[in-house]
Structure formats: structure tokens, C-alpha cells
Amino acid sequence: MPELPEVETTCRGIAPHLIGKQVSRVVVRNPALRWRVPKALAAELSGQVVRAVTRRAKYILLTTDAGTAILHLGMSGSLRVVAAAKPPGKSDHVDLVLATGNCLRLRDPRRFGSILWTRQNPLAHKLLADIGPEPLTPEFSRDYLHRVTRGRSRAIRDVLLDARIVAGVGNIYANEALFSAGIRPTRAAGRLNAIECKKLAQAIRATLKRAIRVGGTTLRDYHASDGEPGHFQLTLKVYGRTGDPCRVCQTPIRLARLGQRSAFFCGKCQT
DNA sequence: CTTTTGACCTGACAGC
DNA sequence: TGCTGTCAGGTCAAAA
Numbered sequence: 159m160p161e162l163p164e165v166e167t168t169c170r171g172i173a174p175h176l177i178g179k180q181v182s183r184v185v186v187r188n189p190a191l192r193w194r195v196p197k198a199l200a201a202e203l204s205g206q207v208v209r210a211v212t213r214r215a216k217y218i219l220l221t222t223d224a225g226t227a228i229l230h231l232g233m234s235g236s237l238r239v240v241a242a243a244k245p246p247g248k249s250d251h252v253d254l255v256l257a258t259g260n261c262l263r264l265r266d267p268r269r270f271g272s273i274l275w276t277r278q279n280p281l282a283h284k285l286l287a288d289i290g291p292e293p294l295t296p297e298f299s300r301d302y303l304h305r306v307t308r309g310r311s312r313a314i315r316d317v318l319l320d321a322r323i324v325a326g327v328g329n330i331y332a333n334e335a336l337f338s339a340g341i342r343p344t345r346a347a348g349r350l351n352a353i354e355c356k357k358l359a360q361a362i363r364a365t366l367k368r369a370i371r372v373g374g375t376t377l378r379d380y381h382a383s384d385g386e387p388g389h390f391q392l393t394l395k396v397y398g399r400t401g402d403p404c405r406v407c408q409t410p411i412r413l414a415r416l417g418q419r420s421a422f423f424c425g426k427c428q429t
Numbered sequence: 430c431t432t433t434t435g436a437c438c439t440g441a442c443a444g445c
Numbered sequence: 446t447g448c449t450g451t452c453a454g455g456t457c458a459a460a461a
Contacts, residue, residue, distance in 0.1 A: 159454040233455055268438045270455060312432065328454055377454070
């Protein structure tokens with residue numbers, strides 16, 4: 159479900175409820191997430207004060223003096239701050255109960271998400287160490303994108319989904335950015351010229367920033383931590399619009415199957 | 430090394 | 446109203 163804008167929106171939403179607050183205990187109702195929730199999470203996070211809430215790629219990092227909780231929402235995960243007494247739903251697998259009487263509640267029906275714990279620098283964690291640059295930093299430049307795509311035969315859509323190339327871009331924003339840059343998702347990455355890489359890098363930044371500004375994309379179950387849906391879905395140009403008229407030229411949007419995942423594009427606006 | 434495929438799960442929806 | 450098949454915002458590990 160959540161890509162960079164949804165994770166960023168979640169971070170911003172939960173941060174005021176967590177920063178400077180003590181985690182009094184951790185309730186794990188179902189530890190069987192993508193990776194089994196470690197015993198050390200409850201043991202070492204309990205009693206700690208959350209110092210910072212940050213994001214790296216699609217991971218949320220809750221920093222304390224004893225270590226860092228590393229959260230990932232997978233495909234269907236979401237975080238809400240609710241009263242600790244509120245009865246949990248079927249998919250509410252983990253609560254971080256706060257001394258304030260609230261709790262940070264992780265809901266994840268498909269259980270592709272995770273909560274890990276590390277005492278070390280989280281950025282050096284195995285899952286984070288090889289992730290590429292954040293797309294909203296200068297490190298993700300047109301020159302970088304041009305350089306890393308050289309000699310690659312993979313479809314550019316798939317390259318954008320590769321976290322080692324760029325962090326946080328998922329299927330919605332990859333497709334939307336490619337439309338914005340006028341590039342077909344099926345194009346071999348190595349065939350993009352310098353001008354196209356410039357357009358694409360710009361399009362990725364602009365698309366993500368705009369999505370963050372409107373609270374992300376709510377297609378089915380994603381909601382911000384306060385329960386509000388995002389609004390980016392109202393302005394989607396291609397994602398999920400197979401057969402619908404292109405918002406620029408009215409040509410029906412086409413669907414391509416890249417691997418197991420759908421890619422959407424306008425056959426006229428994108429080459 | 431790069432690229433592709435399979436695997437992990439539940440729930441919503443379309444069509445019969 | 447069921448049942449079956451398809452699809453979904455991610456990403457790791459293994460195979461090719």
C-alpha cells in the first residue's frame with residue numbers, strides 16, 4: 159500500500175504523539191509479520207522515551223536511547239494513534255502503549271510489514287544498508303539517474319521500483335512520474351538519453367512532493383494516522399485508469415504487464 | 430554481475 | 446448466496 163508519500167505522511171502524523179513520550183509497554187498479538195517480531199522489541203523498547211521519528215525509504219525509524227524500532231508497512235500496513243483502551247481489530251497486530259494513555263497501533267491484514275529492533279545504527283541494518291539515495295535530496299540528480307541506468311536492459315519502471323537505485327518509489331508514483339516525463343514504463347532504462355533522465359528525475363521529485371502535500375494516495379485502505387484519507391488519487395493521470403481517456407489527449411490509457419505488476423501509460427503522450 | 434521468478438498473506442471484487 | 450479466479454500500494458531470496 160504505502161509508498162514514500164504515504165510513509166512520510168504517516169511519520170508526520172504520528173511524530174507529535176510520540177516524540178518525548180515514554181513507551182510503557184509493547185503488546186504483540188501476532189508476531190508473524192514478514193519477519194517475526196523480535197522478543198527484544200518489547201524487552202528493550204519498554205520504558206524508553208521516543209527521541210525521534212524519521213523515515214528512510216519506506217521504513218519508519220523510532221529512535222530511543224536504547225536502540226531503534228524499524229517499522230515497515232508492507233502492502234497493507236497502517237499506523238494509527240488511538241486510545242490504548244480501544245478494542246483492537248482482527249489485523250491490529252502490535253501496540254506500542256504510551257504513558258500518555260494512547261498507543262501506536264499497527265494494523266496489517268496481509269502481514270507483509272514488519273517491526274524490528276536494533277541497538278546499532280539503523281542505517282547500517284542489513285535491510286537498509288544497500289538502499290539508494292532519497293529522491294528528495296540533491297544526491298538523486300539527473301546525472302545520477304543517467305549514470306545508474308547505463309547499460310541496463312530492464313524496463314525503466316522496474317528500475318524505479320528497485321530500492322537500490324532510488325528509495326521509496328513504488329508502482330503508483332513510478333507510473334505517474336513516467337507519464338509526467340513522457341516516457342513509456344516499458345522502455346529499457348539504458349535507452350533513456352540525458353534529457354529524458356533529467357525530465358524523469360524532476361518528475362519523480364515533483365510527483366512525490368505533490369503527493370506528500372495532499373496527504374498521499376488513498377485507493378482502498380490507506381489512511382493517515384489521524385484517520386484522514388489522502389487526496390492524490392483524485393489527480394492520478396494513469397495509475398489504475400486502463401481504458402479511461404488520457405487527461406491530456408483523450409487516448410485510452412493502456413495497461414502493460416511488466417513481470418507480475420501492472421504498468422499504465424498513454425500510447426500517444428509517452429514514448 | 431544482472432534480470433526474472435516465486436514466495437509470503439488477506440481481502441475486495443467481478444463473473445458465473 | 447456462494448464459489449472461483451484475479452488483483453492489490455512491497456521486497457527478499459533463489460533461480461536463470
